[in-house]
Amino acid sequence: MxxxxxxxxxxxxxxxxxxxxxxxxxxxxxxxxxxxxxxxxxxxxxxxxxxxxxxxxxxxxQNPTQLTVYLREGTRDSEARQLQESIASWAEVSQAEYISPEQGLDEFREHAGFAQALSLLDENPLPAVLVIKPIDAWQSTVQATVLAEKLSEQSGVDDVRLDSDWLQRLDAIxxxxxxxxxxxxxxxxxxxxxxxxxxxxxxxxxxxxxxxxxxxxxxxxxxxxxxxxxxxxxxxxxxxxxxxxxxxxxxxxxxxxxxxxxxxxxxxxxxxxxxxxxxxxxxxxxxxxxxxxxxxxxxxxxxxxxxx
Structure with missing residues (x-):
């Protein structure tokens, strides 16, 4: 053999x-x-x-998903921080970061390179912003959209942006x-x-x-x-x-x-x-x-x- x-x-x-x-x-x-x-x-x-x-x-x-909450003009700093603490306690939210108009202007001046142009403004045009990061279980576009609708119903919120259109285009590509x-x-x-x-x-x-x-x-x-x-x-x-x-x-x-x-x-x-x-x-x-x-x-x- x-x-x-x-x-x-x-x-x-x-x-x-x-x-x-x-x-x-x-x-x-x-x-x-x-x-x-x-x-x-x-x-x-x-x-x-x-x-x-x-x-x-x-x-x-695509990960992680992030929502930007724009607060109404004239919202006081204390009210914004109170809303931040309230949203941070939600079960579907992992982190809520507050960016004041002054902080936003400083970051814009530092990263955008428009320091000289911004110095000509009489007042700060930027609104107060909350940056919301959902937990892992709420990272999908559908669940993030539901969370965005819930955030838009909160008092003092002017607009909520979930910049997912370009992610959907990227996924289609x-x-x-x-x-x-x-x-x-x-x-x-x-x-x-x-x-x-x-x-x-x-x-x-x-x-x-x-x-x-x-x-x-x-x-x-x-x-x-x-x-x-x-x-x-x-x-x-x-x-x-x-x-x-x-x-x-x-x-x-x-x-x-x-x-x-x-x-x-x-x-x-x-x-x-x-x-x-x-x-x-x-x-x-x-x-x-x-x-x-x-x-x-x-x-x-x-x-x-x-x-x-």
Whole structure:
């Protein structure tokens, strides 16, 4: 049993090595085929990376939810602090921070860079503000909207803002990018399947005379098909490795632009590439597609070739 297993492994190793050698004997045609396959795999990989990074950005910006409560003009400081203490005691509120008109003007003067322009104002135009942070159980947009309605009913409240529109747009962009990545992945993987299948079918057609001779001397379809299965696997493996290199180059080219854009928004976000498990998944999936394409396309065509 051990000898049979060792003999089987030896045969598989020899066939795999021989098919790889045969690939390099026809460098021009095979390199062009591998290049087409690599670009076909790079496109969904880049779309996946875009969806992945957009999802990370969306998750980082959506939490925690924050509500801004604008108090009526003329509200005294004591009344505002009393309202702050009352809202802070609510079960759905994690934190309530009071920002007086003077504090708001100082922060605006410091961060907006309008110190000279603000010094020309006769009076402070900013209202008193309460910044409300809900507990984790009330972080969703629906629950935060309910909380905003409850806050607007409080005495002395002029307006409540839940700036969730841009978050909803960001979530819609995220969903679109994920759907687009999935669609492109399916289409490009189907293209890989068809390219490998058609390439191996043409190779089998070119070797029709040799296949007929092999069948005359008793070779089975499984024996004849084995080299084509390994060729399909090599196509998938080599093209996926090339696609990973191209994807990494795309990340390097875009990294500087992404860092500059993130800096404009005051973020330290950096473009995230493919993880090792994602790279391994791409390699395995591409190799499997190559084997399946060889099995279905070349295997079906092989049954039609019979000795004369």
């Amino acid at each position: 051990a000898r049979e297993s060792q003999s089987w492994l030896t045969i598989q190793r020899q066939v795999g090595k021989q098919t790889l050698t045969d690939l390099w004997r026809r460098p021009l045609g095979n390199v062009l085929t591998l290049a087409v396959l690599a670009f076909a795999l790079t496109l969904p990989s880049c779309f996946y990376l875009a969806a992945k990074n957009i999802s990370i950005v969306s998750a980082a910006w 995220k969903q679109l990018s994920v759907s687009l990545a999935m669609l492109m992945a399916v289409l490009m993987l189907l293209a890989v399947f068809l390219i490998v299948g058609n390439t191996l079918r043409l190779q089998l057609q070119n070797q029709k005379d040799a296949v007929q001779v092999m069948k005359l001397v008793g070779a089975t379809n499984r024996y004849i098909l084995r080299p084509f299965l390994y060729t399909g696997a090599w196509y998938g493996l080599l093209s996926s490795l090339a696609a990973l290199v191209l994807t990494a180059l795309v990340c390097l080219m875009l990294e500087g632009a992404v860092d500059k854009l993130a800096a404009l928004y005051g973020s330290d976000f950096h473009l995230i590439g493919l993880a090792w498990d994602e790279c391994l998944l791409l390699i395995m999936l591409s190799s499997l597609l190559g084997v399946l394409a060889a099995r279905l396309s070349a295997g079906r065509h092989l049954k039609e070739i019979e000795p004369i």
